[in-house]
Amino acid sequence: xxxxxxxxxxxxxxxxxxxxxxxxxxxxINGDIKPPTCAINGGNQExxxxxxxxxxxxxxxxxxYALGSQRRDIKIICDVDTFLTFTVSDLFTANKAGTWKxxxxxxxNAKNNxxxxxxxxxxxxxxxxxGKKAFFxxxxxxxxxxxxxxxxxxxxxxxxATQFVIHKDYLxxxxxxxxSTTLETGGTESNPDxxxxxxxxxxxxEDIDISEGLDYIGQATITFxxxx
Numbered sequence: 001x002x003x004x005x006x007x008x009x010x011x012x013x014x015x016x017x018x019x020x021x022x023x024x025x026x027x028x029i030n031g032d033i034k035p036p037t038c039a040i041n042g043g044n045q046e047x048x049x050x051x052x053x054x055x056x057x058x059x060x061x062x063x064x065y066a067l068g069s070q071r072r073d074i075k076i077i078c079d080v081d082t083f084l085t086f087t088v089s090d091l092f093t094a095n096k097a098g099t100w101k102x103x104x105x106x107x108x109n110a111k112n113n114x115x116x117x118x119x120x121x122x123x124x125x126x127x128x129x130x131g132k133k134a135f136f137x138x139x140x141x142x143x144x145x146x147x148x149x150x151x152x153x154x155x156x157x158x159x160x161a162t163q164f165v166i167h168k169d170y171l172x173x174x175x176x177x178x179x180s181t182t183l184e185t186g187g188t189e190s191n192p193d194x195x196x197x198x199x200x201x202x203x204x205x206e207d208i209d210i211s212e213g214l215d216y217i218g219q220a221t222i223t224f225x226x227x228x
Contacts (some may be wrong), residue, residue, distance in 0.1 A: 036080045039076070041074060047072050047074060048072070056211055057208060059113060060199050062199050062201055064196035066192035067187075067195035068187075069186045069194065071125075071182050072183050073180065075178065076178070076224065079177070081175045082175040083158075083174070083175050084157060085157030085227065086155075086225065087222045089221050089223070090108030091114075091119070091202050092107070092219065096116060099193055102140075105179060105217070105220050106119055107119055107216050109206075109214065115207065116206055117197060117203065118196045120186060120195035121185065121187075121193070122184070123146075124148045124182065128178075128181070130176040130177060134179075135158070135162045136158065136181075136202070137157055137159035138155070138156045138163065138165070139154055139171065140154040147162045157228070158174055160174045173228070
């Protein structure tokens with residue numbers, strides 16, 4: 001009887017193991033790879049630096065007149081994580097620029113854009129991605145100025161470290177959704193090359209008489225790209 005009882009007990013255990021439902025779980029991964037959609041300054045794509053009225057009498061006879069510093073914020077918000085690079089092209093030309101020719105954007109007579117009036121640099125500060133400190137990297141071997149100076153037509157981007165590289169593939173780009181910086185034009189009287197009006201003598205060489213006033217303009221186009 002003991003053997004029969006033991007046999008039945010074993011049979012019961014085996015039977016229970018064979019017919020019990022085995023619990024399971026399904027693991028699923030979802031995602032999308034799609035081009036980002038980005039908005040610049042909430043859809044306002046014009047960044048305006050307005051220097052207002054300047055009296056002709058304060059323009060020096062033999063020296064450049066220094067335009068004061070002005071700053072404007074720019075923020076690009078994307079709907080997905082991405083890299084972001086950009087180039088800045090000049091609509092006009094600053095042939096009479098001094099030290100910083102590759103970074104000097106032209107100011108011209110608004111009524112005749114063949115007449116050069118002055119020039120300005122664009123510098124960048126407070127470079128961030130998603131509210132955290134970032135840097136600018138630049139592709140242009142021969143121009144190793146400060147990385148925050150915008151060089152005309154050079155590929156630049158938000159990076160993990162300050163970079164001056166010879167090829168775009170070497171940029172250590174940082175990804176994110178919100179890219180921001182503060183752009184500055186002009187400077188101080190001690191360094192008029194940051195932003196200036198030519199002297200009266202130089203303006204006269206352009207056949208410009210400022211005694212009756214002069215409207216001048218400068219224009220640059222920032223073109224963004226997702227990656228390089």
